[in-house]
Amino acid sequence: MLGRRMVSVRVGRDRTARHNASPSEVVNRLSGRKVEKVGRHGKFLVFELDEGYTMVAHLGMSGRFAITASGEEMSPHTHFVTTLDDGSEVRFIDPRTFGFVAAYDEDEIASSGLSRLGPDAWDNPPGATELRTALEKRTAPIKALLLDQGPVAGLGNIYADEALFLAKIHPLAPGGSLDGSKLADLLSAVRQVLATAIESGGTTLNDLAYLLPDGQAGDNLDSLHVYGRDGEPCRVCSTEVQRVVVRARSTHFCPGCQADA
DNA sequence: ACCTCCCTGGCC
DNA sequence: GGCCAGGGAGGT
Numbered sequence: 001m002l003g004r005r006m007v008s009v010r011v012g013r014d015r016t017a018r019h020n021a022s023p024s025e026v027v028n029r030l031s032g033r034k035v036e037k038v039g040r041h042g043k044f045l046v047f048e049l050d051e052g053y054t055m056v057a058h059l060g061m062s063g064r065f066a067i068t069a070s071g072e073e074m075s076p077h078t079h080f081v082t083t084l085d086d087g088s089e090v091r092f093i094d095p096r097t098f099g100f101v102a103a104y105d106e107d108e109i110a111s112s113g114l115s116r117l118g119p120d121a122w123d124n125p126p127g128a129t130e131l132r133t134a135l136e137k138r139t140a141p142i143k144a145l146l147l148d149q150g151p152v153a154g155l156g157n158i159y160a161d162e163a164l165f166l167a168k169i170h171p172l173a174p175g176g177s178l179d180g181s182k183l184a185d186l187l188s189a190v191r192q193v194l195a196t197a198i199e200s201g202g203t204t205l206n207d208l209a210y211l212l213p214d215g216q217a218g219d220n221l222d223s224l225h226v227y228g229r230d231g232e233p234c235r236v237c238s239t240e241v242q243r244v245v246v247r248a249r250s251t252h253f254c255p256g257c258q259a260d261a
Numbered sequence: 262a263c264c265t266c267c268c269t270g271g272c273c
Numbered sequence: 274g275g276c277c278a279g280g281g282a283g284g285t
Contacts, residue, residue, distance in 0.1 A: 015268080019282090043280075061279040062269085077269090097268050098280060113281065140262075147280085157279065207271050207278070248264080249279075 001047075001067070004084040005034045011101075013079035016092065019056075019102040019112070029053050029103035030082065042117045042153030054109050060098025061156075062209040066091045075215070096209055121154035122194050128184035135183070138175035141261070142186075144247045145175045155190065158203050158227045161252045163189040165226045171251045172244070172261035196223050203227075226252040 009030045011023040020026045030053070037048035045065075047055040057065070066075070068089050074081075080092035080101045092101055104112055118134065119126045126134070134151040135142075145151050146160040155163065164171050166189035169182060178186070197203060201218030204210050205228070212218055221228075225235050230243035230252055239256030 018267095058280075060268095060281085095269060096279075100281095116281095144263095149281085205271095205278080207269095209270075209278075250277090 001035050001084065001090060002038055003035065004086060004088075005032065006030050006082040006090075007032070007085050008083045010081045011079070012081065013097065015097050016079040016094065016100055017102070019100055026101065026103045029105075030055060040123075041114060041120055042149050043156070044114050044117070046114070052106050054104050056102045056104060056109070056112065056114060057092065058099050058113075060094060060096060060100070062096040062211075063092060063094035063099030064211055064213050064215075066093060066213050066215075116150065117153040118150045119152060121152050121190055125187055125191065126152055128180045128187060131183045131187065132178075132180050135175035135178060140175055141172045141246055142169060142175050142178060143171035143249075143251050147247060147249060151175075152190070154194075157249045157251075158224070159190070159193050159197060161227045162193045162225060165189075165252075165254060165258060166192060168257055168259065170258045170261040171246060171253050174261070177261075196220065226254055228252065 009027045011017045011026055014023050017023040017026040033049040033051060033053055035047050036050060039046045043058060045057040049055060068091060070083060070087050070089050075093050077095040078091050078093050082090050084090065131151060135145060138145055143160055143164065146155050147157065163186060167185040169178065169186060197220045200220040200223060201212055202210060203220040204217035205221065208217065226241050229241045232241055234241055234254040234256055237254065237256040239254050241252055241254050244251050
């Protein structure tokens with residue numbers, strides 16, 4: 001895709017283009033644009049284009065990009081397609097429709113969701129001191145703060161729970177209650193959780209919502225310590241894994257391994 | 262800084 | 274047939 005021009009663009013479902021004024025605005029802005037740089041910040045994919053435009057995409061919980069030869073049969077839930085100048089197609093497939101594709105100009109990108117992200121959890125992780133500064137006045141549960149994408153960007157519900165387990169931090173612990181040493185543990189756990197997840201192709205649950213670009217399932221489910229294991233024994237200490245709700249997200253932890261908040 | 266909403270497929 | 278899962282944005 002890098003260096004290629006998007007010769008045609010089609011939005012198959014209006015909701016996928018919801019961050020622009022209209023689906024046709026996405027089509028008009030992207031058509032003919034050349035992809036000069038491809039990157040990622042947190043869970044946002046960033047495609048820098050010519051003429052000052054940026055294509056931003058988010059996979060939500062079930063999105064994937066597939067690159068296909070032109071004319072291949074469309075998978076169900078294909079909501080955005082662009083044909084490149086080499087004839088290949090880039091297709092955005094997203095059954096749950098939480099993902100999106102946006103076309104921003106320079107002003108819009110500065111006020112988009114991208115602008116609210118903290119340092120990337122994988123490519124540019126904060127140091128413990130920097131994270132401590134970001135969290136020291138926060139009273140919200142650390143789990144909620146990890147989901148915020150502000151202190152650190154890139155963790156979703158599953159990996160937030162897993163990182164807190166590995167760092168032995170209770171998910172309800174107030175952000176400001178964690179000292180530099182605990183935050184160093186957390187950052188190290190984040191790195192380990194993401195490395196394992198990437199290695200195994202990500203976490204495909206039984207609902208098959210998340211899939212790899214080729215439609216295959218990722219194998220990281222087998223590596224999880226607490227997520228989705230409520231009622232089962234902790235893999236480390238055999239205490240029953242508990243589930244609570246934080247910010248309307250299921251949160252899993254081991255009361256034995258993760259000290260009280 | 263919090264709550265609600267969006268949407269679909271899998272599962273009970 | 275109804276509930277649950279999830280990320281982000283917009284509103285209160």
